[in-house]
Amino acid sequence: MSGGSDAILHRMMALHPKIIDLTLDRVWDLLAKLGNPQDSLPPVIHIAGTNGKGSTQAMLRAGLEGDGLRVHAYTSPHLARFHERIRLAGELITEAHLTDVLDECYAANGGVPITYFEITTIAGLLAFSRVPADYTLMEVGLGGRLDATNVFAAPAACVITPVDMDHESFLGDTLGKIAGEKAGIMKRGVTCVVGPQHDEALDEIEAKAARIGAPLLVHGQHWHVSVERDRLIYQDETGLLDLPLPALRGPHQITNAGQAIAVMRHLGAGHPEAAMTDVSWPARMQRLNEGALARAYPQLELWLDGGHNPAAGVMLARTLADLPKRGTHAICGMLRTKDVSGYMSALAPQLSSLTALSIPGEQATLTAEETAEAATNVGIAATVGRDLHSALETIASQGPARVLICGSVYFAGHVIRANG
Secondary structure: OOOOHHHHHHHHOOOOOOOOOOOOOOHHHHHHHHOOOHHHHEEEEEEEEOOOHHHHHHHHHHHHOOOOOOOEEEEEOOOOHHHHEEEEOOOOOOOHHHHHHHHHHHHOOOOOOOOHHHHHHHHHHHHHHHHOOOEEOOOOOOOOOOOOOOOOOOEEEEEEHHHOOOOOHHHOHHHHHHHHHHHHHOOOOOEEEEOOOOOOHHHHHHHHHHHHHEEEEOOOOOOEEEEEEEEEEEEOOEEEEEEEOOOOOOOOHHHHHHHHHHHHHHHOOOOHHHHOOOOOOOOOEEEEOOOOHHHHHEEEEEEEOOOOOHHHHHHHHHHHHHHHOOEEEEEEEEEEEOOHHHHHHHHHHHHOOEEEEEOOOOOOEOOOOHHHHHHHHHHHHEEEEHHHHHHHHHHHHHHHHHHEEOOHHHHHHHHHHHHO
C-alpha cells in the first residue's frame, strides 16, 4: 500500500461504521487477526476518568523514567501530529514505524467497518508489543467499559481520575452512570487507584470494586496529598513524602500528582521527585514562552489550555485566580459537542474579555458567533474574531496583557502548529 501515515489514516476514516455502537466486538476480531498483541505487552497501567488522565499519565511516565525504566505511553487525542499518541520506550513513534503498523492493521482488517479510534488504538498495541519496555501506560479514550483500550485481562494497576459530566450521550446522564462506565476498566485482583470523586461517583466505583474483587486505593481514605509551604506533601500507610510542587500548573495538578505517586508506591517503582520536576504535558495551562507566537507578541503573557468541560473550566478558573492579578483576555474555540455554557460560567469571573473563533478544519466546531453568544450569556464581554493572529493583534494593540487561549484540545492543536 502506498502513502505515508497521513494517507493511511485518511483511508481508515472511510471504514467508520454508519452508526456508532459502543462494543468491543470489532476490536476483539481485529486483535485476533493480528495474533492478540495486547497479551504481549509490558505490564499495563490503565487510566480512565473525566479529567486529569493525561496529566496523571505524564507525571507517572516522568516518575518511572526518572527511575531508569523504559515506558510505552498511549494517549488521545493528539495535538499537532498523530504520532503524539504512541510513545515507544520513551520516544514518539517514527513515521516509518507508524506507517508500517497502520498499514498492517488496515490490511488485516480487510475493509470491515471499524471506528478510527479502534483501529488506531490497535495499531498502538501492535507497536507496543514489538518494542521492549518495562511498563505500558494506556489512557482510555471514551468511558472505559467498552473503550477500545479495555482489552487487558490483568493490568499491573488501574487508575480512575476524577469523574464528572461529559459525553453524556454515550456514557449516561448521571454521575453514577458515567462512573459505572469508567469503573469498567477494573479487573478482579487488580489494585485501582481512585482520585477525588463526588459521592455518587465514588459509591458506584466502590460497589463495582466490591462485586468483582478489585482492591482500591482511594484518595482521602488510603492516600492523602496537600500543599504546605510551597511543597507537595503525600502520605499513605507506608509513610510521608515531602516533594517539590508539580511542574504542571494548577491546584488540580496536586491531586493528579497524588494519583501518580499512589501508583508508583503500589508498584514499588518510580521516582516521585522526577514525576514532579521532569513532567511536561502540552496544552495543560502551558505558558508559551517560545515559538512564533511568543516572538510575534512579546508584550503578551500567553497561556494555552485544552480543557473543555465544566469541571475543567472550574479548575482553569482556580489556576487563573492563583496567578498574579492581571487582566486576562481569552481567545476561545470550542466544539459543539461540549457543555459550552457550563465551561464559560466557571471562567467568567476571571476574564476581562473573550474573543471567539471557529476552530479551523473542524467540522464539529461551534461557529465564532455561537461561542461569543454563549460567553455573553454568562456575563463575559465577548466579540467575534476572524483568526488567531488578528485576535492576538487586537489584544496586543491595547498594551501588555495576559492571554488565555482555550476551549478545545483541537483548538490547542491549531495553536501549537501556529506557534511552530
